[in-house]
Amino acid sequence: MSEKVRLQVIIVGAGLSGIAAAISTALSGHTVQVIEQASELAEVGAGLQITPNASRLLKQWQLRDSLWEAAAEPTKLTVHRYSGEILAHDDAFDKGIRTKYNAPFIDLHRVDLQQALFERAQELGVTFHLGERIALVDFETTTVYSETGHQFTGDLIVAADGLWSRCREALVGHKDEPLPTGDLAYRIVLSADQIQDPELKALVENPEVHFWIGPGAHAVGYSVRGGKMYNIVLLVPDNLPPGVSRQAGSVDEMKELFVGWDPILNRFLDCVKSGRIDKWKLMHHGEMENWVNDRSNLVFIGDACHPMLPYLAQGANSSLEDGAVLGLLLGRMSNKSQLPRILRLYESLRKSRGESIVRETFKQRHDFHMVDGEEQVKRDQIFRSQLGQEIKGAFPSRWTCPEVQPWLYGYDANKEVEKAVAEHAHLFVEAAKNRPFSCVIL
Template sequence: MPTCDIPKQAPYNILIVGAGLGGLATAIALRKKGHNVHVLEGAPALGEVGAGIQIPPNSTRLLEAWGLKDALMKKIVWPKAINMRRYDTGAVIGITPLDPTMQKAYGYPYWLIHRADYQQILCDAAIAEGAKVTFGAYVLDCDQDNVTVTLANGEVLSADLIIGADGISPLQCAKRNANAPYPGIKSRVREFAVMPEEIVEPRTTTNCAYRATVPGELMRADPELKKLIEEPYSNCWIGYRRHIMAYPIREGQLYNLVMSHPGAAAVGKWNEPGNLDEMKAHYAGWDPILDKVLDKVKACLKWKLADLPVLSRWVSRSGKVVLIGDAAHAMVPYLAQGAAQAIEDAATLAECISRTRSTDDFGAVLRVFQLIRKPRCEKIQKGSMENGDIWHMPDGPEQVARDADMKITMDLLAAEAAGIPTEKLAKTGKSNPNRWSDEEFQPWLFGHDAVAHANAQLDLLLKL
């Protein structure tokens, strides 16, 4: 139905399972449409889990539309560029310009933030919009037919619609342990309500990642490290099967490190302690500046890198339960799009629900939501995995060719500085192997307007 013919409906009662970034963003988007929203989170409170996270333009356009720019501006770092560096020398081999390039190309900026700050801002905004957020509400079961969830304390909650924003599942079926909560068991909604006949196992990679932060004052105390914390750049050192992504967060109070490496860890756990000596050993022989940074790390966390296979569906057969975020399309972090896609899910789902006259329309509209979102998310899942392969090449002819192709952006920047006319720097050449700088992939990724796209597709598909 055309946008101008959107029916007015009574507010729906909606349960969201999971108070991660996607669940809270969905609460904001649905409250702005006037629905009654209750977010259930198994953890006792929000915590400082994780470290830095990137907010690309396809997210910032939605966050600004929800009125969150002022709150975010107090916590973000506005990076000038992402510098891709050779692992052993630190030489810059490629650049993705960000500020002001992203604003000029796509109308919205690229930000860096601490995940905990991001989550708190979204939680505060959801509550301010009128959503109810309950912590310590661990979901044991989800019934797609009766549209209910059962909590660990025995309480049964009902709704018109249930949204599963409860993350990636571990390698065992949650239903085997359905009588008691287990901190590592996630996506009860997917296992019990959306795909109860299947066991969906994450696709684990051979890599894990360490997360750590270094206090800004320690970085500033060393003349060689001061530049890293005071200049607003992301730096990514890439080598065989490993990389280190590093950037300042909290206005330079912390230096964030994400270190991908071969190894084992638990799937779906973000807070498993890592061994500092083991962490340093993985990067022996790398850029000497990194030795100095890693020596200042006092503690690190470790988690397994995994994604989900392509799911057969995101919507329950009853049409009253739907998956979003990592529960539907978990991806590896090599495009920094996991959270961004959950934000897009939130905005798209709110537009879809606004097209219904009653709960009888949920099945049809949620299937359209799946048609809109699934292909894009799956393309990004694939692109994320491929970007990791490109970063993690061994030294050799392919790596030399990759580095030469990645240098295209640097040549364009030099040309612009010399006054030689060039195309927009956001479009850096089809041959650039780094997806962030690819002439075709970057605009498709960062220039996406989830709300406009959703409404265009709804106008088209709801007529069919």
């Protein structure tokens, strides 16, 4: 790419989508600045399930080797009824995933991933401005003003500022607060030294994924840090007051919600002796009409435009996809006049997929949170009828569903961009030079 088409890109937000976009855009030859309101990148630690649609991107971006050493690759995936009964089981999950998608399914500590992305972005020359909360976005001049009085001007603003996006508010011209989904999450990370029970220790040190599904709630547990820590997420009905998105919870209150559930799950919960257990309200937004503004100098990615329930673990993965696709498309520019249509192409590639995943997460919640009754009995019959067999057709757990899993995990951002560029080649033809009397339509 020639110097004259190097964009000055301002990314608002240094979460996973923002840093992914920074890496992909920098690799495409553009100059990138990231503005982040936090004074340091020390996000609250919890686990992340990185599925093949995103793990292949991490490989392509050449993140540090220590990230992969800190990963846990689950060999098995099991869905239990809340009593403990096994409803679905894949005892060669890791091998099957690698064979089908040529990329692994790995479980990571969020901090490990964010720090590895941050380090790689810095290696690529990305500039980070921490402690800068956004005060104003001026679309006429493509300028972001922070509350500290600093201003950042460029050619393109990438809104990667999450669920409570200030950029989203600037675009619509009013407060646009997220809506409650009716669920909240307890997030627990146990270190190996907190677990004395030999059976539980073995589950931690030999990574697997376990789901427990029950009336109005479900739980998921998996190893991180190479089997040295265990991450548990409890998804339960929301009892936080209106307007409260996060609150300290009681260990006893948490345990009370799972009385009568699988003894294995409860033995894990018994390892949580004391300390702060936060409750997080799970929020969402309605679908945005557009992800690109009229001036084509603002584009949305990640939770700023498609926040999603964690029930398919695709919040992080789809955000990494967004950043990758945006950067790859920007790398195909040969003239700045192409930017508006390139951004619209990004929107056409990503909006329908992101919003479809959001809808699928609500379907997964429905199937995992059924109250005991006729519908639940029919669900469990589907589970049991295929236990130990090759699964065929629609399946209540999308994690191994032969219809949903390939759609999620088989997505390859690079191939999608290559295909789109081939189909829309006219968008990437360099505008004619020094022809004042001719009109070139891109």
